[in-house]
Amino acid sequence: MTAEPTAPHILLVDDDEDFLYQHRVQLEHAGYRVTTATSRAEAEALAADVGPDLAILDLMMEQHDDGFVLSHHLKRLRPGLPVILVTAVTAETGLSFSPTSGAERAWVGADALLAKPIRFEQLKREVERLLRDRH
Amino acid sequence: METLRVLVVDDETGMRLAVARVLNTYTVRPDESEEHAVSFAVDTAETGEAALEMMADSAPDILLLDMKLPGMSGLDVLREIRERRIETLTVMITAYATLETAIEATKRGAHDFLPKPFTPEDLRVAIRRVVRHLAVQREARRLAEEKRQVRFQFISVLGHELKAPLAAVEGYLQILKDGSAGNDPAVVARLVDRALVRTEGMRKLIVDLLNMTRIESGQKRRDLVAADLRDAAAAAIETVASAAAARGIAIRLDAPERAPLVADRGELDIIFNNLVSNAVKYNRDRGRVTITVDRADGLWRVRVSDTGIGLAPDDAQRLFQDFVRIKNEQTRMIPGTGLGLAIVKKLAHLYGGDASVESEPGVGSTFTVTLKG
Numbered sequence: 001m002t003a004e005p006t007a008p009h010i011l012l013v014d015d016d017e018d019f020l021y022q023h024r025v026q027l028e029h030a031g032y033r034v035t036t037a038t039s040r041a042e043a044e045a046l047a048a049d050v051g052p053d054l055a056i057l058d059l060m061m062e063q064h065d066d067g068f069v070l071s072h073h074l075k076r077l078r079p080g081l082p083v084i085l086v087t088a089v090t091a092e093t094g095l096s097f098s099p100t101s102g103a104e105r106a107w108v109g110a111d112a113l114l115a116k117p118i119r120f121e122q123l124k125r126e127v128e129r130l131l132r133d134r135h
Numbered sequence: 136m137e138t139l140r141v142l143v144v145d146d147e148t149g150m151r152l153a154v155a156r157v158l159n160t161y162t163v164r165p166d167e168s169e170e171h172a173v174s175f176a177v178d179t180a181e182t183g184e185a186a187l188e189m190m191a192d193s194a195p196d197i198l199l200l201d202m203k204l205p206g207m208s209g210l211d212v213l214r215e216i217r218e219r220r221i222e223t224l225t226v227m228i229t230a231y232a233t234l235e236t237a238i239e240a241t242k243r244g245a246h247d248f249l250p251k252p253f254t255p256e257d258l259r260v261a262i263r264r265v266v267r268h269l270a271v272q273r274e275a276r277r278l279a280e281e282k283r284q285v286r287f288q289f290i291s292v293l294g295h296e297l298k299a300p301l302a303a304v305e306g307y308l309q310i311l312k313d314g315s316a317g318n319d320p321a322v323v324a325r326l327v328d329r330a331l332v333r334t335e336g337m338r339k340l341i342v343d344l345l346n347m348t349r350i351e352s353g354q355k356r357r358d359l360v361a362a363d364l365r366d367a368a369a370a371a372i373e374t375v376a377s378a379a380a381a382r383g384i385a386i387r388l389d390a391p392e393r394a395p396l397v398a399d400r401g402e403l404d405i406i407f408n409n410l411v412s413n414a415v416k417y418n419r420d421r422g423r424v425t426i427t428v429d430r431a432d433g434l435w436r437v438r439v440s441d442t443g444i445g446l447a448p449d450d451a452q453r454l455f456q457d458f459v460r461i462k463n464e465q466t467r468m469i470p471g472t473g474l475g476l477a478i479v480k481k482l483a484h485l486y487g488g489d490a491s492v493e494s495e496p497g498v499g500s501t502f503t504v505t506l507k508g
Contacts, residue, residue, distance in 0.1 A: 017468065018303035018329060025316035025326070038467065062462075117302055120315050 008131055009033040011052035013043040013070065014086070015061040019116075023056070026120050032127070040066045047077055054131060056123070057110075059087035071109040082130035085110040086118060136172050139266065142195035143179045144186040144212070145228065146205055151179040154199060157255045163263050165270040173266050183207035187215055194223045197265050199249070202229035202236065210236070213243035224265050228253075292458045296340060296473070300333040307333075336470050343474040346405060347457075350481050357399045364394035364403065364428045364435055364506075371407035372426070375415045383421040386411070390428035396435055396508040402482050409475040410439040410502050416469050417500070418443035434488055435508060440501040446494040454492060455480045479504060 010032050014020050020036045027034045035050045037043035039061055055074050059067035071083045112126045143154045155177040163173045178195065180186035183204050190198075198216075202209035209227060216223065227240050230251040237248060246268065249261045307330035310316050316326065365388070372386050379386055396403075414424040422442035429436055446454065450461045458473040460466065479502075480490040487507030494500035 015467070016299075016303075018306060018333065021325075021329060022303075022306045022310055022316075025322055026310060029315060029317040039464070117305070120310075120313075 004031070005033075007031055007033050008053040009035065009050060010127070011035050011037065011043065011047065011050055011055040011074075013037045013040070013055065013061075013067075014058035015039060016058070019058070023120070023123070026124075027127075030124055040070045043070055044073060047074055051078070052081065053134070054082045054084070054127060056084045056086060056127075059085050068109050075109065080134065082112075082134055083110045084112045084114060084123070084126055084130070086114050086116060088116040136174060138174050138176050139196040139269070140193075141175050141177045141197045141199060141262075142186060142189065142223075143177060143199045144181075144183060144204065144209075145179075145199075145201040146181055147201075148181075150201075150228075151181075153255075154258060155179060157258050158262065161259055161262065163266045165263075165266050175262070183209065183212040183215075186212060187219075190216070190221050190223070191219075194221045196223065196269065197262070198223045198225040200225050200227055200245075202227055202240070210239060210243060213240060213245060217244050224269060226261055226265060289457060293344065296458060297337060300337045300340075303333045304330045304337075332470065336472070339470075340472040340474070343472045343478060347474055347478050347481065350478065350485065358401070359397050359399055362396055362398040362400050362403055364396055364437060365390040365392070367400070367403040367407045368411075368426050368428060368437070370404060371411040374408060375412050378412075379415045379424070382415075382418070384415055384418050384424060385422075386415075386424040386426070388426045388428075390426070394428050394435065396486075396506060398486065398506070398508065402485070406437070406479050406482055406504055409479050410437070410504065413475065413502070414439050414441040414443070414500075416471070417441060417466070422499075431505070433507075434505040437504045437506070438501055440499060442499040445496040445498050445500050446492065447496055448494075451492050451494050451500075455490060476502075 010027055012020060012023055012027070012034055013036070014023075015038050017038070020038065024034045024036055035046060035052070037046055040063075043055075043057075052074075055071070057067040057070050059065070061067070063069070067085050067087065071085060074083060075081055111130055114123060114126065141158055143151050145151050145154075158175040158177050161175060164171060165173060175197075178189065180189055183200075184206055186198075186200070200209045200212055204212075207215075209229070213225060213227075215221075216225065224246045225244065226247045226249050227237075227245045228249050228251060229236070240248075247261060247264060249257065253261075307326045311323065311326055316322055368388050368390060372388060375386070411424065411426065418424065418441045423440075424442075425438075425440045427436075427438040427440070444465045446461060453459045454461070455476050457477045459477075460471055460473040476490070483490045483504050483506065488505035490502065490504045492500055492502050
């Protein structure tokens with residue numbers, strides 16, 4: 001399905017090629033425009049041109065906190081940009097953190113945090129919610 | 136300086152004082168080295184009951200235990216020590232060591248005997264023996280623990296290496312099941328292809344893992360026959376021919392007419408397949424691979440050169456370790472298990488040789504394997 005040129009544009013960043021492809025085809029099928037990047041550097045180089053309406057970032061790429069750092073940079077570039085951080089950290093360390101209060105969101109630098117493996121339905125709901133809240 | 140705690144259990148005051156006096160001023164160097172010296176801190180107890188009470192708090196490293204005590208006997212104390220799983224090395228002090236009591240004491244865990252009466256030198260000799268034993272025991276424990284940690288580390292990395300492709304395949308199947316990517320045949324075909332690529336990667340990892348386990352355990356039945364390195368190289372080239380042709384990569388073999396070696400053909404195939412397929416995988420399109428077989432320093436020398444991405448010196452150092460894959464923008468899309476070169480090196484060692492790499496980033500790499508024969 002080809003998305004409308006006016007459809008919301010999502011920047012999807014992960015160093016896992018399969019994760020990128022899987023979520024790209026699902027998001028496109030759901031009607032979004034999608035641009036992918038495989039590293040923080042690539043995402044930062046793309047961000048200004050793409051002008052995303054929402055970003056979905058993997059937390060751990062080359063550096064363990066690439067997602068956090070990228071989130072801060074993107075939000076500086078596009079104030080108000082909703083960011084979803086995706087991480088396998090919680091599953092692997094047994095830690096769990098989900099930003100609910102405004103203060104926590106500010107600390108995490110993201111508007112939502114999803115643990116891998118993520119269900120697409122859940123991701124889609126978060127995307128819809130954050131895009132709706134933004135308008 | 137290390138201090139070992141000694142507990143002396145004897146009902147004779149003179150004996151307790153004499154032992155304490157000797158050991159408090161004694162130093163042992165168990166491995167003859169200047170750095171490692173062992174001294175002693177001596178505690179004493181008059182009865183077995185008192186000794187057990189003291190040991191309940193913390194066990195001494197060495198227990199000097201009189202066989203004949205008022206109340207519970209030395210043998211009773213030994214039994215309690217065993218039952219309470221107290222870790223200490225016991226030397227039995229005894230005036231009338233009959234064979235039976237000696238056997239009984241040994242059965243109950245006594246490490247050594249010191250017959251009464253003994254001179255200060257007798258005591259020192261007995262203590263020296265115990266200290267040496269403790270040092271050997273500790274070293275054995277340390278090595279066992281190290282081995283355990285290495286194994287845990289390996290299993291943990293292996294778990295991650297299997298989990299990643301499994302998660303990817305699950306993702307693809309889930310998308311196909313719930314139709315969340317639509318039903319465009321091109322998209323569906325790509326989803327299936329990627330799932331297959333990842334299962335193939337898993338299968339290769341498991342094959343590599345089994346090969347490696349067999350090599351390391353030494354349990355693989357090796358079928359040593361009159362083999363030929365030229366044939367092994369030619370077979371490996373055949374295996375990668377279509378992949379190489381698709382990317383315009385030329386492969387050249389430079390080997391003598393005959394390169395005989397008594398070897399397991401399966402092992403030679405593993406070596407050549409790993410080196411030659413790497414040389415293609417990590418090459419640039421329209422690059423070259425050159426395989427040279429010759430003799431150097433009384434060994435067969437196999438060199439596989441490519442014109443590919445090359446390696447930084449730091450990465451080259453780590454390359455032959457288990458699960459080490461060099462992660463960068465250029466290698467991201469190239470599948471691999473991270474075990475191939477570790478296996479090649481282990482096999483080379485089996486043949487009295489070694490594996491190494493010389494490389495220049497952006498220019499290419501040359502992998503060299505030597506084999507005795």
